[in-house]
Amino acid sequence: MSKTDHHKLLLDNLSTAVIQVDHKLRLVYLNPAAEMLFACGANRAIGMPVNQLFIENDSTPEAWKQAANAGHPFTKRESQIVLPNGSRNIVDYTVSPVLTPEGYYLVVELQPRDRLLKISKEEELLAQQDTLRTLVRGMAHEIKNPLGGIRGAAQLLERELPEESLKDYTEVIISEADRLRNLVDRMLGPRKMPNLSSLNIHKVLEHVYALVAAESEGSIKLVRDYDPSLPDLVGDQEQLIQAILNIVRNAMQVLEESQQQDKRITFRTRAKRQFTLGAERHRLLCQVEIIDNGPGIPPELLETLFYPLVTGRAEGTGLGLSIAQTILHQHHGLIECESKPGKTLFRLLIPLEQRNEQTL
Template sequence: MKKPSISFGGLDLLASAVLVLRSDGYIAYANPAAENLLENSNKVLATHRLNELFLNADELDVVFQQAVEHQFADKRQDLTLERMGREPLQVHMVVTALDNPDLPVLMELRENVQQLKLDREERLIDQSQANKELIRNLAHEIKNPLGGIRGAAQLLELELPERHVKELREYTQVIIKEADRLQTLVDRLLAPHRSLHIVGDVNIHEVCERVRSLIVAEFPSGLKIRRDYDLSIPEFRGDKEQLIQAVLNIAHNAAQVLSSHIKSGDAEIVLRTRIARNVTLAKVRYRLALDLHIIDNGPGIPPDIQDRIFYPLVSGRDGGSGLGLTLAQTFVQQHMGLIECESRPGCTDFRILIPLP
């Protein structure tokens, strides 16, 4: 079929994805934003019907036919478009019926950023709850036999024959020391569930300054910690020590992965505070929220663990326990907040959101 000779030049400038459809359902035109969203060129898209692009295209077919039959002038709705081997698209769709028999339908697709954010937050919260249950159960299962192992090693040490005490005591001490090391790990896993939530007035900049002083004391040269504070942020009710620990865990991780930058003298961590407005956390809408960023210029988080960094015992650093971020997320969630992360080489940004009064 010969394509109508019509110019779509004006649509090329739009930031939202636009498709113009022929009466047979084939794509006559896709603007650059649509090419980017659908990950195909205009030339390739023109060989497909709209319903061939998605696995769940029945709803699109219905809307397309309604537009062809001029049952509406325009129609808007939110959709999740499933794609083979790729992430589904969360979009807000606007379908316009055109007064052109050859090109009867114009479809605009806008990525539904808010829905994506809500889905991501819901996954983080569900993940964190599952982590807490797993940690609690696992820690208790480990804790009981550990005491027995340590006690048995101590009793065995007392029964060692005198002529072999020196060489055999080395082995019993290994058992005792390793049991103590595991006990310390278990105590850290259980710490957020044991410690009392001591609530008082919290000034977030006092928290940041405390963290800054601790990091500077450990890394006195080669690391710059830049403050970027909004001093208008009000105090809020919270557990100051828990928040210090949460921010310190993130900042300390950042300082450790900056080791090569510290040696060359260009390592930087930014502590930035802002107020976020109209924030939704755990499906609850808040008028104001603390928006705290801990940003470093390090190598970034390895892509294969970016979705799992808040899981217990997951670490992107040799020798890391994988507990720092898990505990930080737990402490922030106890303040009805959430930690998010975006990372690429040269910039890792941990964002802490906590509701404000």
């Protein structure tokens, strides 16, 4: 491997977005992290002026021209840039001139600030999930032990009752003890190791799609927006179906309760490259988004949405999203939620390279 290829390999595996522009401020290189930031492939971007890739303060920064002409490096914090698709990002960036026979080339490192905030939030969410699982396991132990004693005592008492009619009371005790035990088991989520195998995420989504299409009977428009280039991932197909189905059914129930005419759920898949999830960076992630156009989730529920028994619906149990998050945690992934009136998005992030160990 040549020195140039070695340097390119290092840049390609950085989580920091790096671009290189020549002395005329034309793009000559983007690493994969930059392609993700700008939502633009390198083949299309190479050769274009940098101000076609993004706009800062509605113009090409004068400081960039000075850096290219005189070789002056500079750093800018919390700069708002506008991307070709119209979206806005807050980034920190550093411009470092490199002298070549053709003049100064600029190596630019960009660090999205909004992504750093999301990483911090993901770390907090993962820590909350771990704490919550420990709490629920302890609570389950404390509840199930006395429940077993209550149920056993009721069965013994039932055998000693002199009248058959009195057994109605012991049957109530036994059935309620069983109901509470089942509730605790559901709060714990899946209790077995994932049965990992290679699977196509679109096969999982198509299974959920078919179930929801049959249940909604055409009252809700279901939209597919798949990335066919996604490679297979390693996971438990049944558990992933359960996680996605819990999310989609929640969306379906909210839409059915709303009075709006246009009801729509979108299934979207994308790949995420060089993506930091919590404290761990992954070379490639599978991103599944479930989007509905319902009334949205109340802001006061968003922070505790994945806690057991938290629900905004009177007849809801508040366990579906908690179980879905537990399943994603077993796959070393995460579920995020963004919501506003007219759009609720659940984003499932699943590493395409699973670690060897498995966790309950």
